[in-house]
Amino acid sequence: MTSPVTAWLREQSRPVRRLLNAGIAAGAAQAVLMCVGAWLLAHVLAEAIFAGRRLADLWPAVAALPLLAAARFALVLWQRRVTFEAGARVSTSVRLSLEERMRLLGPRWAARQSSGDIVTRFVDGVETLIPYYAGYLPQVAFAALMPALILLAVLPADPWSALVLLVTAPLIPLFMVLVGRAAEQASQRRWSRLRRMGARFMDALSGLTTLRLCRATEREQALLAATGEAYRHETMAVLRIAFLSALVLEFFATISIAVLAVLIGFRLMWGTLAFEPGLFVLLLAPELFLPLRALGTQRHRRMEAAAAAEDLIALLATPVEAATPTTAARSSPRPFTAARVGIAFEQVGFGYTSDRMVLHDFDLRLDAGTQLTLVGASGSGKSTLFNLLMGFGVPQRGRILVNGEDLATLDMASWRRHIAWLSQRAHVFHGTLRDNLLIAAPGADDARLERAVRAAALVPVIARLPQGLDTPLGEHGQGLSGGERQRLALARAWLRDAPLLLLDEPTQHLDSATAAVIDAALAKLAAGRTVIRIAHRLDTIAAETRVAVMTDGRIVEVGGAGELRAAHGAFARLLAADRAA
Structure with a gap:
């Protein structure tokens, strides 16, 4: 049965299915060209070594080899471009959905949340989706498609070698399933630790003045260091599993190729296998295991995306009935246009x-x-x-x-x-003074802006600023006093004219x-x-x-x-x- 997280991740891929299919098609074309290139190389060497043919007689096949390599390189670039575009579009779509959900939940809900936790979900959580759709998801298709194409190419050349590859290839995905659960649990622990660390860091940063005044900076520093060290241990645990699983996957792949090489070598000695099909099979054998090994190394991206997606799903599923007006449930809310x-x-x-x-x-x-x-x-x-x-x-x-x-x-x-609302402490955004004023009325012209500035007694403040209205302000109004921030908020209210x-x-x-x-x-x-x-x-x-x-x-x-x-x-x-x- 498909888990809710996996179902959600697949659901997000629907709008970019065409891009993903284009990337998968490019991967399939690479496999076909690879088989053609391996056959040409085996044919050229067999003809040159055993048939004694001159290079002049083989030049069309020799000239085709670099052309095939260039075509494969172009397909690789195209495949990576379209799959990355798919991942970027999904992450953008999810981020917009999260922003819309937070808008519906409203400031009252946001005030009860940890800003660090929200930032971690919005930034790190959403960013983990890009490698999932750009790397892991196409690799799943490659791991099924490319070995099948290679087996189809090997089968007419040497059925016995195709049988050996068919028997040994499933060992790699079998091992991935065995170690997958432990790796997934380690990734979930790491993600939870990252959320807690992000929340603690943002809280410490926003309360730095209080910590300094209370002489609690060293204690908070020690707590952050301990949290960071715990996160390091969780990260190393994930990497340890990833490296060990990659080592075992390489071991199985190497053993499988070695077994095949030994069998082909004996059969060449016994004269039961010709040089050209034997070399063709040996050239393709590593390529058959390559997408399976790549899938093993990509699994950690899937685990990170799944761990982050679980929190994203919970945030997107947060009920809005208690946080937003019932207009969300109305089929046709009426606009309000009265002047009073x-x-x-x-x-x-x-x-x-x-x-x-x-x-x-x-x-x-x-x-x-x-x-x-x-x-x-x-x-x-x-x-x-x-x-x-x-x-x-x-x-x-x-x-x-x-x-x-x-x-x-x-x-x-x-x-x-x-509505125009003035709070006890006006919030000032990072940007210029003009930017902060135009939040209230983005289309206001200079004359309207000047009237609001004069009405709010903000003229003396602007006069002392080095660049006037275009002076950059630090986050939370750094560079302005409390009274000057309130005058800025008052100017916003004049601009809003509510x-x-x-x-x-x-x-x-x-x-x-x-x-x-x-x-x-x-x-x-x-x-x-x-x-x-x-x-x-x-x-x-x-x-x-x-x-x-x-x-x-x-x-x-x-x-x-x-x-x-x-x-x-x-x-x-x-x-x-x-x-x-």
């Missing part, structure tokens, strides 16, 4: 697990063009509310209405174009002067738009600001900040706790 956004939560219940509900019968209404500030203790459900609005989660109960339409019936891509603003306290980690600049720019941006803001610094909330207090996944108070302070309720208690901290 009104939102209503009706009896919404949501939990990350069945026994951990975050929102309980949550009700909230926000008219288009109005603003609301959400406050509450950590874990009260504020960030979950944003995840649901952005389509990264689906309510288990109730519904979310956007301009009276159920969010679950809307096309997520068109809906998200109406009717709904979701602000996850973008001034939380800034000093008061920088926070005031950002707040002033946000006030201009928020004019006429629907705004929901999560606030953590309650002292800075203006008295006229409309506030909703969340406790245990419910709204317990709504009103102006000044009124709620005077009411000595939930908001007043949060404010007192904030000041005490």
Whole structure:
């Protein structure tokens, strides 16, 4: 019975079947030319040595030999080119499928994963597929096709030699089956170790500042060294099996050829076999075993691909129902095109697990063009509310209405174009400042870009950068302060020009002067738009600001900040706790 991993690997080869077949056909043509070349060489030597014919009489056959060699060389190049192209296309297709799956799973799922593990799967895991389709899969066909063609060529020349080859050839695949299980287990252990090492390395790299401050770098270095040493042992175990199996395969092939050579030698001595067919068989005997030996050396590529494919299959099979909106299951989600956004939560219940509900019968209404500030203790459900609005989660109960339409019936891509989101720490990608701004609006012209830069108070930042907007920024915004990164994010929001603003306290980690600049720019941006803001610094909330207090996944108070302070309720208690901290 075919294993699920093998079935999946074969399924991926369907789109490139034509390329693989072309490579296999090139291999078959090589075998035919090889038989023709071996016959010509045996014929030339037999005629020159035993028939006493001159070279001038044999020149057509002699001239054909280099032409056959050149044709075989061209076929080898063609075969490798098309099979590599097949492997590259499969790896590209799988990588695109993984990217699409991760897009469907969403940021909430990605936040729970190890970035090192994901990188290892995406890079090393996908790359192992190329040698599988470029090397191992065609070699399986060659191992069956080429020996069959050679046996067909040997059979009319010397049936006894064909019988010897037919009996000895199966010894090599039989041994491959015997050692295959141990080698496959060793490859799986090695792949698992590589994933763990990649995850640990990426975690250590991202937390290097913390490790340095806590003086834990030496300890982490020792742990990474131990993990690397364990990976080295696993790799050497795989190589040990590969080298030993290759040695045994060479031994069986050599013994088989030696037995055949001895039999042919005796028969030549006894006069029961002519020189020309005997030499022809001896020239082809190593070529018969060559694809079988090559298949043995290619098996480790199959094992690496199978070990990686098991994880890739698991990732591609990760259910998306709990991570993405139900639009994925709708046959015709409706696009959202409104210029203004009104939102209503009706009896919404949501939990990350069945026994951990975050929102309980949550009700909230926000008219288009109005603003609301959400406050509450950590874990009260504020960030979950944003995840649901952005389509990264689906309510288990109730519904979310956007301009009276159920969010679950809307096309997520068109809906998200109406949202601008600012987080506590803006993410800056590796690239120029211009590249990072144009993420929000790839088609923005220079005039629109300049307006966004001025509105976000980013002009002084650009003025001090050596190349202005074209200054390369390091990963995570190296070269920019926290306040400057937030101004960049604010400029993105201006470029996006969305009717709904979701602000996850973008001034939380800034000093008061920088926070005031950002707040002033946000006030201009928020004019006429629907705004929901999560606030953590309650002292800075203006008295006229409309506030909703969340406790245990419910709204317990709504009103102006000044009124709620005077009411000595939930908001007043949060404010007192904030000041005490």
